[in-house]
Amino acid sequence: MTSHRPGVVRLSREERVRQILAAATDEFRSAGFDGASMAAIASRAGIVEGSIYRFFENKATLLTRAIEVWYEEMLETYARELSVITGTRARLRFMVWRHLKTVHDEPEMCSLMFNYVRGSDGYRATEVFRLNSLYTARTLDIVREGIAKGELRDDLDLRLVRDVIYGGVEHRVWGYLRGEGSLDPEVLADSIVDMVMAGIGVADPLVARLSAIEATVCATVAS
Structure with a gap:
């Protein structure tokens, strides 16, 4: 029997990137580049910080x-x-x-x-x-x-x-x-x-x- 974690939605790579970019845009708007953090962006996106690095090398490339x-x-x-x-x-x-x-x-x-x-x-x-x-x-x-x-x-x-x-x-x-x-x-x-x-x-x-x-x-x- 396959276990299932309730409430967890698996997104495609494209959807996940869009989600991260939307969260990053909101964070950069409110905190600026220096004030924004990958942890805050991850929190806005509802994911763990490490997930961002699967798609973006660092904060500069994300910006x-x-x-x-x-x-x-x-x-x-x-x-x-x-x-x-x-x-x-x-x-x-x-x-x-x-x-x-x-x-x-x-x-x-x-x-x-x-x-x-x-x-x-x-x-x-x-x-x-x-x-x-x-x-x-x-x-x-x-x-x-x-x-x-x-x-x-x-x-x-x-x-x-x-x-x-x-x-x-x-x-x-x-x-x-x-x-x-x-x-x-x-x-x-x-x-x-x-x-x-x-x-x-x-x-x-x-x-x-x-x-x-x-x-x-x-x-x-x-x-």
Whole structure:
């Protein structure tokens, strides 16, 4: 007769990994990387600590995988939301706003990603690096679409456009992640996109003609 331990549920490897990652994500959110422990993660998951090491080498690899899963799910949501937005400015604005909104709503996870995953020696070998590259590439695809439609200048350095957008975003969010001041995703997204579009957008022909006439009149008066 086979003995059976009541209340014990055997999970598949995939289910157990998901369980551990969910517990780890909750623990990292509440305690940070330094404050989190494998024992606390195991307790949240309802398993013995040694079980975690069957799937993850150490706390750092567990954090990296938790961030990868979080980032992957987040980008899938971004893609669905972006798919119904039309117009170059609106699509660029969405990408900037969504980035800022995530930082605003998930400061703990963003801090973990910036400080422990992105700053690690092996960052470029992680799935997070690949996903982040896809995310910024999507923004550049929007710029290319704008160029093709004649809405944006066709002489743009795309890498520079990317650096201006996300360099500006990150410069502003670092203070927020350090607990310095507030962050308004709506206002900041509009400000960043307005400035970027002013530099990369094709000038309105009427506005350009009026500006030329104004310059001519001013030159005539001055002479």
